[in-house]
Amino acid sequence: MSKNHFLAFDLGASSGRAILGTLANGKLALTEVHRFENQMQQINGHFFWNIFSLFSELKTGLKKCIQEYGVQPDSIGVDTWGVDFVHLNKEGMIISLPFAYRDSRTDTAMDDLFQLIPKEEVYRQTGIQFMQFNSLFQLFSMVKDQSSLLEITDQILFMPDALNYLFSGEAVTEYSIASTSQMLVPGKNQWQVDLIEKAGIPTSILTDLVDPGTIIGRIKADVARETGSAQVPVIAVAGHDTASAIASVPASDKHYAYISSGTWSLMGIESDQPLVSDQTLAMNYTNEGGVEGTTRFLKNIMGMWLIQECRRAWLNEKKYSWDEMVALAKNAEPFQFLVNPDDAVFLNPANMPDAIAAFCEKSGQGRPESHAQVIRCVYDSLALKYRFTLEQIRTVSALPIEKIHIIGGGANNRFLNQLTADATKLKVIAGPTEATATGNILVQAKAMGALQSLADMRDVVRHSFDVETFLPNPDLDWDGAYAKYQRLVAR
Numbered sequence: 001m002s003k004n005h006f007l008a009f010d011l012g013a014s015s016g017r018a019i020l021g022t023l024a025n026g027k028l029a030l031t032e033v034h035r036f037e038n039q040m041q042q043i044n045g046h047f048f049w050n051i052f053s054l055f056s057e058l059k060t061g062l063k064k065c066i067q068e069y070g071v072q073p074d075s076i077g078v079d080t081w082g083v084d085f086v087h088l089n090k091e092g093m094i095i096s097l098p099f100a101y102r103d104s105r106t107d108t109a110m111d112d113l114f115q116l117i118p119k120e121e122v123y124r125q126t127g128i129q130f131m132q133f134n135s136l137f138q139l140f141s142m143v144k145d146q147s148s149l150l151e152i153t154d155q156i157l158f159m160p161d162a163l164n165y166l167f168s169g170e171a172v173t174e175y176s177i178a179s180t181s182q183m184l185v186p187g188k189n190q191w192q193v194d195l196i197e198k199a200g201i202p203t204s205i206l207t208d209l210v211d212p213g214t215i216i217g218r219i220k221a222d223v224a225r226e227t228g229s230a231q232v233p234v235i236a237v238a239g240h241d242t243a244s245a246i247a248s249v250p251a252s253d254k255h256y257a258y259i260s261s262g263t264w265s266l267m268g269i270e271s272d273q274p275l276v277s278d279q280t281l282a283m284n285y286t287n288e289g290g291v292e293g294t295t296r297f298l299k300n301i302m303g304m305w306l307i308q309e310c311r312r313a314w315l316n317e318k319k320y321s322w323d324e325m326v327a328l329a330k331n332a333e334p335f336q337f338l339v340n341p342d343d344a345v346f347l348n349p350a351n352m353p354d355a356i357a358a359f360c361e362k363s364g365q366g367r368p369e370s371h372a373q374v375i376r377c378v379y380d381s382l383a384l385k386y387r388f389t390l391e392q393i394r395t396v397s398a399l400p401i402e403k404i405h406i407i408g409g410g411a412n413n414r415f416l417n418q419l420t421a422d423a424t425k426l427k428v429i430a431g432p433t434e435a436t437a438t439g440n441i442l443v444q445a446k447a448m449g450a451l452q453s454l455a456d457m458r459d460v461v462r463h464s465f466d467v468e469t470f471l472p473n474p475d476l477d478w479d480g481a482y483a484k485y486q487r488l489v490a491r
């Protein structure tokens, strides 16, 4: 019997879901069987993810798929955000909640490591954008602090690999998620052993690397009993959510940039090989590993995190829907306030609207007072950042970029899609919004023999989902605002 039901578990930093994909006649239908909130937990002054409750939500998703939707999936796969990992002891037990990447324990870790290994050397050996929370820096901070947790760690597993392990009992490391660690050779599924050793990180804690689309095992008997599931294959999909998302860009040619828009905005191009040079180092761009050996040359942009955190800060006054926030922004004056969304002050501030207002004040723009002004400031700034990023990419790649594909939950934001088209003067194609789960499902389909290639996967996406096109308005002039934005970034 043909295999055509695939269950994707897609965990984002703000929400998680179990999505059932049914593939028939070259078309994919998605059914959301379970959705739940996800949030960092603050304990004893540190931020963690609750891996145990996340696993419990995934099991609920599997149970609901079988009991409420009457479908035994043919396989399952997990994707999550990047860089974070769990610790296993020598008995194979998870011995701590995993730290969340916004935790302040790595505030000085980059400079600390650069005293040991020059920054240029680290970039040349990894090709990854410097962000203080990359797993390399998380682990180095533990080495430096002589962490007792690290001392009793037998193995580490990145978040999707850890959840695969809880489902299957198999401990392996998948390529795309490992590439976010800044511990791989650029463009290769290979640990950068020399760098890892120089950083004092024990290489014995690293597990074997596998390619995206590897069947790593089967659902364990106890999990099968608990959920009513058969012991179906557990597939290491492209475990990094961005890799899964980009695998489902509905493009028929290569002349595009993408923005994977969720908690983060990941903006870049797909490349056959990594782009690692003095210039990409100066611009601080990343080369993450993708499906079928592709490289995602991109910039991590702080993205909707700023909006999510404003919404959270205002909860006591009003619980805004995303649509209400967009409606407020539409009626606010454009370009009155701008920020650099990637300024370090926005990584994890106690109060996001205050941090935005303080940035505006400090840069001589006055202080946004209303919610509408703050939200408008974020959307305008993101659109300008997208233009800035596009211009940077064009300086290092000869790829003719004729359009931008926006995928992920943020593609629902029609207002920002239009701002992006206007700011970049390019056509924007929005959708699919469940791009990550779609990529996860299609990698499972390929692993199970239902599809042959990445090109096949993208054909399926094009035939299965509607997209919306936004054309730049030729009468709008963004150049003045862009000049103001460039001055802010250069500060």
Ligand SMILES: Nc1ncnc2c1ncn2[C@@H]1O[C@H](COP(=O)(O)OP(=O)(O)OP(=O)(O)O)[C@@H](O)[C@H]1O
Binding pocket: 011, 012, 013, 014, 015, 016, 081, 241, 261, 262, 263, 264, 304, 305, 307, 308, 322, 323, 326, 408, 409, 410, 411, 412, 413, 414
């Ligand atoms: N109707 C809408 N209007 C405007 N913005 C929207 C709408 N729906 C979703 N968004 C935006 O999309 C974001 C959620 O995207 P998504 O669900 O892909 O994120 P996530 O999976 O939790 O995060 P991650 O990027 O970590 O995977 C929200 O923060 C919100 O800003």
Ligand SMILES: C[C@H](O)[C@H](O)[C@@H](O)C(=O)CO
Binding pocket: 012, 013, 080, 081, 082, 083, 101, 180, 240, 241, 242, 262, 263, 264, 266, 300
């Ligand atoms: C740390 C971020 O989550 C990561 O770099 C980003 O690529 C991501 O995974 C967005 O979901």
